[in-house]
Amino acid sequence: MPLKSKFKSHLFHALELLSRNQGDNLYHFLQNLFFEKDLDHKISSSFNTYKIVEQVTEKNGIKIQDKVIVEIGSGWLPLMPYFFKYMGKASQVISYDLNKHYQKKNIKKLNQTFSQNFDKLIKVSEKSEFPLPEGVAYFPKTDITNHDIFGADIIFSRFVLEHVEPEMIREMHLKFKKDLNPGSYIIHLISPSDHRAYSDKKLSLQDFLRFSKEEWNQVQTRFDYHNRLRLPQYLDIFKDLNYDIVDLTYDKPSVDSENYRKFKKLTLHEDFDGYTDEELMAGSINLVLKV
Ligand SMILES: C[S@@+](CC[C@H](N)C(=O)[O-])C[C@H]1O[C@@H](n2cnc3c(N)ncnc32)[C@H](O)[C@@H]1O
Numbered sequence: 001m002p003l004k005s006k007f008k009s010h011l012f013h014a015l016e017l018l019s020r021n022q023g024d025n026l027y028h029f030l031q032n033l034f035f036e037k038d039l040d041h042k043i044s045s046s047f048n049t050y051k052i053v054e055q056v057t058e059k060n061g062i063k064i065q066d067k068v069i070v071e072i073g074s075g076w077l078p079l080m081p082y083f084f085k086y087m088g089k090a091s092q093v094i095s096y097d098l099n100k101h102y103q104k105k106n107i108k109k110l111n112q113t114f115s116q117n118f119d120k121l122i123k124v125s126e127k128s129e130f131p132l133p134e135g136v137a138y139f140p141k142t143d144i145t146n147h148d149i150f151g152a153d154i155i156f157s158r159f160v161l162e163h164v165e166p167e168m169i170r171e172m173h174l175k176f177k178k179d180l181n182p183g184s185y186i187i188h189l190i191s192p193s194d195h196r197a198y199s200d201k202k203l204s205l206q207d208f209l210r211f212s213k214e215e216w217n218q219v220q221t222r223f224d225y226h227n228r229l230r231l232p233q234y235l236d237i238f239k240d241l242n243y244d245i246v247d248l249t250y251d252k253p254s255v256d257s258e259n260y261r262k263f264k265k266l267t268l269h270e271d272f273d274g275y276t277d278e279e280l281m282a283g284s285i286n287l288v289l290k291v
Contacts, residue, residue: 001200001202002199002200002201004199005196005199005200008199008224009196009219011030012221012223012224013221015027015221015223016221016222016223023223024099027223028099028101031076031101032103032106039109039110039113040113042076042077042079043079043110043113043114043117046079046080046083046158047083049080049083049158049189050080050083050084050087050088052189052286053083053088053156053187053189054087054088056187056247056249056286056288057187059247060185060246060247060288062154062185062187062288064084064088064089064090064154065088065089065090066089066090066091067090067091067153067154068090068091068092068093068094068151068152068153068154069081069084069088069090069092069093069094069152069153069154069155069156070093070094070095070096070144070149070152070154070155070156071084071093071094071095071096071155071156071157071158072096072144072155072156072157072160072172073096073097073157073158073159073160073163074095074096074097074101074102074138074140075097075101075159076101076102076106077102077106077107077110078093078095078102078107078110078132078136078138079110080093080095080156080158081093081095081136082110082114082133082136084156085133085135085136086114086118086120087118090135091135092135092136092137093135093136093137094137094139094149094152095136095137095138095139096139096142096143096144096147097138097139097140097141097142098141098142098143099140099141100140100141101140102130102138102140104130104131107130107131107132108131111124111131111133144172145168145171145172145175148179149176149179149180150179150180151181152179152180152184153184153185154184154185154186154187155176155180155184155185155186155187156186156187156188157187157188157189158189159189159190159191160188160190161188161190161227161229161234162190162191162192162226162227162229163225163226163227164227165225165227166227166229166233166237169227169229169234169237170237170240170241173186173237173238173241173243173289174241176291177241177242177243177291180291181291182291183290183291184290184291185246185288185289185290185291186243186288186289186290186291187286187287187288187289188285188286188287188289189284189285189286189287190234190284190285190286190287191283191284191285192228192229192230192231192234192282192283192285193205193206193283194206194207194208194209194226195224195226196208203262204259204262204263204265204266205259205262205263205281205283206263206266206268206280206281207266208226208228209228209266209268209269209272209280210266210267210268210269211269212269212271213271215269216228230272230275230279230280230282231250231279231282231285232275232279234285234287235248238287238289243289243290243291244289244290244291245287245288245289246288246289246290247286247287247288248285248286248287248288249285249286250282250283250284250285250286251281251282251283251284252278252281252282253281253283259281260277260281263277263280263281268280
């Protein structure tokens, strides 16, 4: 295992030994240490995501302009809200997160960089605790499952669902069914791969499928929780709740690829018996649900 991955894994396990509050604070502090270096990369990666969202919405006749968008999982920066507002001309973007990761200084820096890179004038709302533009609202320390989201036209998430326990995904979507008007849309971008493989190139993107649930729970921590759900399992949750799956795309590694070779070397745990290789390897899932 490369030093960086080993360090990260040891660090997360050490943080878990602290009280929940202390662990969260230290995690937050350490993540912030690496913030500035990553800003340009984060902006360009979110811009790429926004281009995917544009393609998906255009293909399905979903309008962003003048719509109210709700984001699940704000993360560290309001990047997708800015793209929805400044590129998509959404009327309002409301972002929710269980944690409170935004920081004034980081958002100021983002405002500066975003406005330079995309030639946009960012008019900051005086009312907000953070220097966010008018029309962008942030609800930290809020579980979207317990919050009213009446009136949203589109619910959006990026790299969130894979970190949510399956039963919570069900509960969340049961609630969306109740709160949203028929005809509203939910767009999820899901990364179902083993995230350890992004920093440890020797690992297969499906390496974690070798483990039983108990073994995997020894490897992961609450800071890098991954539910390991496979594509058909996500689809079953949404079908059971009577959602209309209006669009679905995902990566299918070719049999000549290095990813496929690494995958075929794995001995998978029996929990993953009965799925096809394509179902097990489905990556970068983009999903549109209609209420
Ligand atoms: C991996 S981060 C992704 C953040 C961001 N969307 C991005 O693309 O960088 C996942 C975030 O989802 C948040 N989250 C998970 N479940 C949630 C829930 N039920 N309500 C609100 N936020 C949630 C977590 O707190 C975490 O900050």
